[in-house]
Amino acid sequence: MVSIKDIAKQAGMSPSTVSRVINGKKHVNSAKRAEILRLIEKTGYVPNKAARSMVLKRSYTVGIVIPDTFNIFQRELFSIIERNLESFGYYTLFFFAKFEDQSEEACLSRLKAEKPDGVIMLHEMKNPAFYEYLSLAGIPVVTATFNYPGILSIHVNEEQAALEAVNHLLSLGHRNIMMISGDGFTFGRQRAEGFFQALMAAGLSWNENRVVFVRHYTAEFGMYGMRELLLRAGRDFTALFAATDELAIGAIRTLKDEGFRVPEDVSVVGFDDIDIANYITPRLTTVRQPIKEIGERTALAMHRCISGGDGFNPGPGKEQILPHRLIIRESTAAMAR
Amino acid sequence: MVSIKDIAKQAGMSPSTVSRVINGKKHVNSAKRAEILRLIEKTGYVPNKAARSMVLKRSYTVGIVIPDTFNIFQRELFSIIERNLESFGYYTLFFFAKFEDQSEEACLSRLKAEKPDGVIMLHEMKNPAFYEYLSLAGIPVVTATFNYPGILSIHVNEEQAALEAVNHLLSLGHRNIMMISGDGFTFGRQRAEGFFQALMAAGLSWNENRVVFVRHYTAEFGMYGMRELLLRAGRDFTALFAATDELAIGAIRTLKDEGFRVPEDVSVVGFDDIDIANYITPRLTTVRQPIKEIGERTALAMHRCISGGDGFNPGPGKEQILPHRLIIRESTAAMAR
């Protein structure tokens, strides 16, 4: 393997000079620089990352904490983040995490061992120790799709988005509206929050039974949630807000199996606008999250925090709130009268 | 940061001894071993990967080549592979690749620079130079969902699986069957191959127009494919085989938009059995790939190739063919007579 010494030898110069060229430092004769560059090109020399990493104390690695059970939206987002991280040349270290103390512990200790240059979180840790360690260790963190106090967070205004989704249902004349949301993520609560706000603003009574919280944001759990709601409300509702498109898909499945038509009998609105939302039957009315932008910004923010050179310092509590958009399709209709 | 020297000092021994303990070598007094272990535990010491990597000339990194445009199935598979790679403690390096010479070149040169310990391929490279380099460099490769001569490959029997899917349609009385497949991946051709074989075996005439090849295996392209087929065949067909569930979902969308009922007018069978196939309307009849097993085996094979210690050497041409299964649901029905 060709090393920096080989290049130095061939060029008749010292490794330091070569190093300077590689790292684009000033103070090197431009003729020599050119010669070294030529040699590098010719030999196909590539600096050894491990060696560099050792002396620089940087790993060129970003850790990414992902929910162990993740849905289509999260997977899409994840792949967008990866694509952007790739373009900056980072290695990636995965941390699959569940909402269990033990799993969080395991993550934390692995994190301590691996010492990535930065951490992107797609999964919310309950234990503050996690964030505290990162902060103490000076490892930058970016959270995507949720907000954590004092940490650079990139997400939409969940409550507002949910409120708009429900307002759409209200504007269609629906009054008896139910919701399926989920545990674990803050956005589950926030979307429920928006749901209630919209209802209250419309002068409807607050009733906790309108919302069911399921364990995961997947179609399977959408079915469970819908069944529970059916148990609670019988046929006495005309619209449903699902905290996730997949939840909506599962709910619609159950609704149809039980003989309801969507949207004729029940209007359904989802959240996320995943790829297939526009292809299934009925095409799903949903709130679109700007997934591409969330992913890009997350990776970019991470990169900036790590490389830091340009004085990028988001500071505590900096959030980037990106715009959502209600996409009206076929799963919602004016209330039959 | 606590280093091997610190441990050695505290234990009153030399770094060599500590190193031996860490690496589980023989020839170390068991009392001393215990003491060192205790110290490691107590101090939370973790060996520095970069340093180890440098002397061992191993990067603990596996590269994973992914299609730039990847569908739900591929994403699911990918995340399963990641989860398993994580359990072996690897870093991951992403290579997003398109079916373009330029993109392949870029991948190759980045690969040369990064020198991962192994490469997993979810995307097929056209250029043999890619595989040649890897082979020459002694970097183990595992391909998942497709086969490359001389390389350890993990996949289902695509042709046979497709043939069974089409046989299901034939057994339902369908004779005028169309297919949507895709470019790029070998499995696209193989599934089409199985399609034609089934048709021939049933004594039907071979007609190239029965199959349309689209650019990606997504719902969007399923719509395009279906439109093209409609142009070619008018209403003159009663069944469709889609090379992918997403293709099927897109095709069904177009079918419904054009006034066809599924399965009453047209039966549709997909391929993959992605998560939501069982929740959409109609529930999709499809060929299930054992995605979990494919992912697990891929990661395991990679790990074994890299660590090698146990004499794992798949040898040229070794393939692991995993069992598929036809899942009959609601998108197929006996031909209306």
Next chain:
DNA sequence: ATGAAAGCGCTAACAT
């Protein structure tokens, strides 16, 4: 069984 010493490839003072 254990320690001393060399060296992996690189960067960063420190000289010059």
Next chain:
DNA sequence: ATGTTAGCGCTTTCAT
């Protein structure tokens, strides 16, 4: 502007 030197944290001969 350039070279010399030391050292990052680890493993591995090679002695003992």
